[in-house]
Amino acid sequence: MSVAIPYILDGLQIIILLFAAPAFAGWVKTLKCWFQGRTTAGVLQPYRDLMKLLHKDIVLAENASWIFRFTPYVVFGSVVLAGGIIPILSIDLPLSATADIIALVALFTIARFFTALAGMDIGTAFGGMGSSREKTIASMAEPAMLMAIFTVSLVCKSTSLSQMVQVLAHGEFILRPSLAFALLSFVLIALAETGRIPVDNPATHLELTMIHEGMILEYSGRHLALIEWAGMMKLFLFATLGIAAFFPWGIAAANDFPALFIAALSLIIKLFIAGVSLVVIETGLAKMRLFRVPEFLGSAFLFATLGMLSYFMLE
Amino acid sequence: MTILTLLGVSFIGALILAFVGDRKFAPEINIVCSFATFVASIVLALRVYHDGPFVAGREFFFIDAFSVYLVVLTAFVSMTTTIFSKPYMRREREHGRVGHWGMRFYHAMFQLFIFAMFLCLLTNNVGVLWIAMELATLATVLLVSLYKTPTAIEAAWKYFILCGVGIALALFGTVLLYFAAEKVLGEGGEALLWTNLSQVSGQLEPTVLRLAFVFLMVGYGTKVGLVPLHNWLPDAHSEGPTPISAVLSGLLLNIALYALVRCKVLVDGSLGTHLAGNIMMGFGLLSILVASFSMLRQKDIKRMFAYSSIEHMGIATFAFGLGGPIATFGALLHMLVHSLTKSSIFFTVGHASQMHDTQEMSKIRGLIRGNPLVGWGLMLGVMAIVGMPPFGVFTSEFLILTATMKDAPLMTPFLLLGLGVAFAALLRRVQPMVSGHIPSWQHPLKASHVPVILHMVLILVIGLYMPDFLSRWFHMAVELLK
């Protein structure tokens, strides 16, 4: 029986991920409406959108190949798998040994790889433009992301997330400037990866500005539902990844009941703060021109490398 | 006895052909004579191989491992050249480029030239060596001007004057050598005999030997075509009929180098220092660099391969100058494979220029498609001459370069530069000639298969599997030259 608990817990974590993600996205939208003085559609609006899309029929282009129809499932699958790996509640998860951070980043890259392909499959100019911009930004964001995580892994002498949480949360607390740099660069990269305001406008319908939306223009029905859901989960996962790497103090070490309860509570509080800070950034900044994004990501890259160098020099 | 047959056959052949040179069966006589000399040389080689060097004709002739290997090589290459010259000269005769007297003169002088080369190799007397070398030059001078075009005559004149001056300086060197030898061996003919000289080389007067070597070096160096004495070689080798270019490039240069190395052995014996070697290395290196760079801008196909001969003779001279068992072994091997490869290349070049009626490389195209034997023969020949491995030239260059890397590492960058530029120059010119579609002005030609295939197979065999007797032969020669 005690062997099965981690598996149940892991299943539970995935279910929490599935249902908490739209809530978190809804929470961010409602906060944005409050900040901009608009009446909100409520935190549960994303649930309603997803249900609506799941029931609608699919309208598919004539020359859409099997890749176009297969991509939503791959994107959804890889994001859910990533969810099973990141220690949201506790670090003692059977799936956590499956992939360390580098593999985690690679899982997100699968999602982006296939979405870009789907974008080009239909043969419209917007799909091609979306894929090209997405991959350009990705190819500059990913190295910076890896550098930020490398700094943390150098500090904790390991690249597996649960081990990092173990060292940072339950080890003795040391103020490390390298982690501060890494956090700053991680925040910038998260904005770029999840397609938030300074890099890409998630809520836009102006074709020329959208990057992520451009690729999924042709989707409809349950395909669109899966991709939207995966997008929300990705946002939720990036938040939890940030928490696990930089603020891991609430996450339960073992799978006993009281620790899990505290972990859940601390998770909710941290997500609340994360949502507020994200909205503050989004309303504060305007979307950048595409060729400003390389400098934005370049600075993130710089912070990450500075973090790593400071690790060697100072610690 | 075999020596007499060797010399006799070629001399008598020359006389007979002087009269019947233009008849139908003249080429056949030519081939038969060369074949006879080849058989005689094989017999000679076996005799030397079994019971070592020997003296014949009351000490007039002397044969050791070093000279007999060149005798066999000369006989073989001249035989294959006569086979090649049959269709080539017949076509030249049909196109009226050579007249009745021209053919008679050509065949007679060809055999006389072979006779002179054998005399060079077999004689024991250093003076007679000089005379035979002079005779060889004179025999080929008029052959170079066989076509009687202005450029051919100009090339022949330059060949005659420059080699004449060079040989004269060599005579002065021989006189000095004789002067030094007379001191030790006494008056009369013995002082010039190579057998006596090599034993007594320790007691010869160093200062006189040093002077003698300078004159001999410049004299025979002109015949070997070392830079800066090389100016006659590109003209002479590109203007004459192709069989003559093949024999000149393939054999005469080797014999001049043979004479030079003989003198170097004497000088090393008396001087004791590495002076002679250093001079030869200097000349060799200069030749490699100058020849490979000048190959870059050639427009005439035979001139380009003449420069390639200068470069390869430079490599051989450099290796002989370097000394040491491996470098000398490499140099001997290099002389062998270079003459085989170069003559085979000249055969294919002859056919190629006949197919296009020009020696302009820009007008020669589509050889592989036009005549596969000529096309692949030329391509593989050039691959061999630039030192691509499966062929023999790579083996000798491998030995020479590794020996240089050990004994004179500072020279290797220049060697690398020279070989690299030569490779690029040759390939750049040959590649368009060999590939592409057949041009309109190309007319078909029945090429002589035997010589080209025979040579390429031999080089491939030497490159991949050096037969045991050949390597023991070279080791015997290396002992002599140490």
Add this chain to the structure above:
Amino acid sequence: MTATPFTLASASLFIIFSALALVPLLFRNQRVLIMAVFSLTAISSLLSLIAGIWTVRDGITESYIILLGLPDLPFHMRLDPLSGFFLTVIGALGFIVSVYSIGYVRGFIAQRPVTSLVFFYSLLLAGMFMVVLADDAFFFLISWEVMAASSYFLVMFEDERTENRRAAFLYLVIAHVGAIAILLSFGLMAGFATGFESFNGYTFDAMRKMDIPSSWAAVAFFLAFLGFAAKAGVIPLHVWLPDADSVAPSNAAALMSGVMLKTAIYGILRVTFDLIRVFPWWWGAVILVFGLITALIGILFAILQQDLKRLLAYSSMENIGIILIGTGMAMVFTSFNMTALSALALIAALYHTLNHAMFKGLLFMGAGAVHHATHERNMEGMGGLIHRMPWTAALFLIGSVSISALPPFNGFVSEWLTFQAFLLSPALPNPLLNLLIPLAAAILALTAALAATCFVKAFGITFLGRWRGNHDTPIHEVDGFMKTGMGLAAAMCLFLGVLPTFVIDWMDIVPERFLGGKLAASAGEFGWMWLTPISYTRASYSGPVVLLGITAIVALVYIILHARSTTIHRVPLWGCGFEKITPRMQYTGTAFSMPIRRIFGFLFSVRERIEVDAEHGQRAFPKRVYYSLKIRDRLWNWLYQPVTDASFWIARQVGRLQQGRIQMYLIYPFITIIILLVLLR
């Protein structure tokens, strides 16, 4: 004859040479020739594959002497785990490409006789097997240049096209200069092995026992590295790679890019870890830097290419860079004798060698299939091939996913191991290295990400969207042999990606034999499914779980969503409501790579020309717009152009020596005599 790995390897060589002997007999009937020779090469590759696997598995080392070559320098052959591993790589891809070639070469019969292609293909394969088996400098160099010559003739197959001739010429010149450099380095080592009285200084055994002073060792090493870099396409000497691999027939290009570059890596490993063995740390750092620059420049060029095979050739440069990074790290760790870490770095490099052979071979075969079907090499003229060539598209997709290092496939495993090697670097005592390694990690991460972009472009522009070409050529799927060839390579990509622990356990003998460090124990310690180098707490990755996880979730979601039957309506594409969308309005390859070109533009010499031809000069109402883009390698006019100009200038000066007047010619001997006499006073 007892069956030992060496007898298998020599049997395979024997079969290839019998295939070569067969060519002149069969060349009359081309179809029979193709079937016979390529099946023989397939069998011989299979034998070498088995011999290689067997040698590495049991760690056998056998050496033999063949009485070819000089009598006192016969050919020494030796089969040890390192050569066994590379024999496996060559054998595997050799088998796959031979099967593929049967179908592919048939396409050429109509155009021109294929005898020379068949002959030199098998000679190339034979050359590669011999290079890996050679145990003395003489035999090594002979097989090295037989390999170079045969690939020269393969590139020259369609010799009427000038770009073929130019590429072939450039390739052979660089390869030959490289070979001479290797020859000089072997000469130096042979010199220090036994001095120069005898011939046996040239065998590798003698060289292993040489006592070479460190300064000469550095000269020997960097000469050898220059030579091998020329063949591997490392940055300053890489210009031949894209030209040669893009014009060569695709099966030859697959072999050349997939495995021939690896023989250069084999050379570097053999010289550093087997012959010289003791070296300072900065050698590794130099290799690392070369690897990084080659990787970054290689992938940036790849993204900008319009010709599919040129793109793949440039991406080979990137992967060679990654392998060199692994080798450099291994050398750095060995010099500080951290055997476990150097074992990890070497395994990463070797694993990537195997992976690259597989997915690059697959991609080149895919490109060959596309070229075979559409007779078109420029990606801008293709598109929508997935509908007409489903199998090729699917297999090309697997190749693209593997090369972009995405988890379930093999590319990810080797890059992940290379990243682990970087992350373990802080243990190095040298401060400079500790600062260099993070930058190196950053550049490696950048190249990995750019590779993904490059292959999204390659696959998307070629296979997805609609056919851009102006004429509707009849495109049909390729035949069985080509599909089986590509299928085998794709299966290998998946197998190598999903079961790395078995593969690492198999090839663990190589680092143990040459570096003294083992990785397999720690790699498989957590269970066969999890790859945990050094220790499982440090890092772990499980290929099978990722594959199973994704497929399970996808299946589950697919079943749930398809519970209710919803109809799928097929309508013309939407494109935000714009009606008359023509195929010309799709994104082209150049457009796709435009952002990257703008960002990294300073690295290339880019010449963009836009001409507007409007009626009577009013630019506002253009009738037609011409756009042309020319991207050249800056290195060409920094290094190669000056070298050619200098050599032609020298040639002109030397030409003045031969100016025709006989008086001048007479002065030369006159002055030579005077100078010599004065010097030797």
Add this chain to the structure above:
Amino acid sequence: MTISLAAQINSVLAALILLTAFGLLVQRRIYGLLHLFAWQGLFLSISTAVVGFVAEKHHLYISSLLTLTLKVIVLPYILHVLIMRLKIHKEIETVVNVPTTMLIGIALVIFSYSLTSPIRDLSTHVTKSTIAVALATVLLGLLMMITRRHAVTQIIGFLSMENGLFFAATSATYGMPLVVELGVGLDILIAAFIFGIFFFHINTAFDTLDVEQMARLKEED
């Protein structure tokens, strides 16, 4: 005739040979060249005979007879016939003006004197003093070929070099062995025939014997 008298005669003859060599260098008219060359051959044959008498080397008599017939009678006659047949105009232009050629010539004599000093103090022969003259004649012959533009003058320069060599042989070593002497003589005879044939070819191809025209084979373009 005592040894010292013979030595004196020999050195007088050596001086005369050197004089004719210088004469050849500066002579403008072609007939003058021919006569000078004949005189040089005569002095050479007499000196060989004298040395032969002094050193009791009888084969030297044959060699001096050979030189007499070849260099004094046969070659000048051949040249004379050619000049008449080819109607060569008499005036010969030199490439380098005469004074500088003379200066170089003198420098060459001094150089060859200093060069042959080791041979002189080694040689026991009575004729050891004339080696320097022999070398000087060789170098002057070479200088003549360089500075002259006309084919015939080049050939005469070449033949005067051969004279110098013969003289060196007799003075340094009392003459080479007979076989070698005969061989060298034979070669010179063949050379004579060849350059005769050449003159005809050149005349027909270039219809002038000026060597400057023959400069087509060059790579300077």
